[in-house]
Amino acid sequence: MAAGPMKMRAVLGQGYTDIRVLMNHPMETGQRKDADGKLVPMHFIQNLAVKVNGKTVVDAQISQAVSRNPVFSFRLKGGAKGDKVEVSWLDNHGESNSTEAAVA
């Protein structure tokens, strides 16, 4: 698939904003063998950040223990329609991606 597409939904709930973000990433543990028996090298997202209107509110460190094609949900205190929410990731190969959405 394209270099790790991401999809995010930010919806105003009761008293908090519900953020759900999907990201395409193999999250390889380094222990999996490919079709012809070769070990696939470690390749996983290490850092994940959620920013609201430019300010980091969630700063996460994750590992190869997170499932492939990760799906995360977070909750922001309050929040208002139109707030700009951005989620970005950085993996152990130095690759990164980010996506943003306005709170619906």
Next chain:
Amino acid sequence: MSRAALLLALVALPALGEPTPQDVQKVMQHDFHARGQAGMDRVVQDGVQRVCTESHDRPPAELAKALQADQMKTIVYPQGSLLGDWQRGEAIAQSGRGLTWNDKPGDAAGGSCYNCHELSPQELSHGTIGPSLRGFGRSRGASAEVQRYVYGKIYNAKAYNLCSQMPRLGASGTLTPEQIKDLVALLLDPASPVNR
């Protein structure tokens, strides 16, 4: 009635417009292709498959008895004890390999037993299509006669119940006599977890 006549007698008249097993077989012979060890012979029904399909697994008693007798003749018993090693038996019961188009013919096959049966109480992930076999040997003992029954049932389940869903693991060439003896041990050996 001779066996052939029995087979030819249609077990159940198909409803109008409903394809017969022969019609279905023709479509499959057109729509399938051999792959790996799975050849096109496998879409051609034998007598047991034909009768069970036509009767929706409820064959007329007389026909069933006759065909079961035929199936009984296919069972070949090895010499001596039929009790193998239950630990190898557990591994065979766990393995789902064997006879698929991506199984290599030389590789050891398994019995897929846990897919349908409960056996050792330690295995939470077991099926329920077949009866639970927990404590099977505890209640029946491990006499030569019981060993022979279990060996035969694994070798060709259709000899005992014509339209059983249990594969003919010996007759189909899936398991070797040695592997079947190991499964007999898994079921009958007092030391096997099935009987503890």
Next chain:
Amino acid sequence: MNRLRRALLAALALGLVRPLAALAAWNKDAFGAKTPADALKSLGIAGATPSKEVVIDAPEIAENGAVVPIEVSSNVPGTSALIVLIEKNPFPLAARFDFRDGALPYAKLNVKMGETSDIRVLAEAAGKYYSATKEVKVTIGGCGG
């Protein structure tokens, strides 16, 4: 001047002072630890008080260890971080979430579990740690064929 610079760099290295924009440095030692105890030591955590205020919502049985959905949160006032450990995994530390003004101490994610194991979650509040554990049984689903 360089004494101050050196102290700041040292502090940065220890992750005590996070540059506003940059992400927390990925804690190689903690994530590389092979036992829960070593992971906590690398995170500078001496001990944690078990508390019902730390909540783990996870299935008791997961049909497949590749994707185990867990929801972790903390009702301890002032919670600033949640740490997720999967005790029996080759590398027990699975994730660490630091929450700042505006985010609730809550996260839902899918984790991999090598085998049936306890999931342990720690909540950090005002430098003290509170913990909860939940066992998830991992079975092999499907036809095993």
Next chain:
Amino acid sequence: MRLATLAALAACATLAQAQDTAREIQRYRQMIAEGSPAELFELEGETLWKKPQGPKNVSLERCDLGEGAGVLKGAYVHLPRYFKDADRVMDLEARLLHCMTTLQGRSRAEATRRVFGSADRPSEFESLSAYIAAQSRGVKIQPGMSHPKEKASYELGRALYFQRVGAWDFSCASCHGEEGKRIRMQELPVLYKPESARPVIATWPAYRVSTSQFITLQWRMNDCYRQMRTPEPTFASETTVALIHFLTATARGETYRGPGNKR
């Protein structure tokens, strides 16, 4: 006496455990459904739908899935159906293959070189199925049932469902034939009964968490026949379409809510 009570306790513990097991598996399924990467495949499918390909360098946007050229809304749930231009009943994947060969001018061999993908690289049919199926969310399932060839396809599908073949004498009904049966931990819906078929067909195609792949009904037919120890069914052949037709017709009337999420 104590031994008997212990045994009794153990017995009812197992029974209780069995019910807990089923309930917990249900909870596991419900939790993984809430966070599904299926949407990522829908995105990929949209890109492919619009991407010019083949000797004619044309996208699939003019492909008629039965509701008119390029119309996606409700197309998936009205398949399989009869198509006059091909004079046969087609499911979604058969129809996509038809558009690839006619509109895009691709050879059947090239278009079907890789019909089932991998976690690293889904196949075109998988991504396209995710995107197109999603366009039918909220629409009632209603495959073609009026044309004589549609009726024949349905009847063939039903007969195939009960046809015992292969080295292990299985039919679909061997596993999908009786209520409450399981293979390992996997419950087996009795798919010739509407009430069992509806929730299943309403959530296929689906993202499979255990392999991180997006799987379609053509794959499902292929993999079931593999486990039945038969030779391989040709992709989008009459057999596979007839079976999918029988299952979809059995589920008709249900509101589609896929793409879904499977173990």
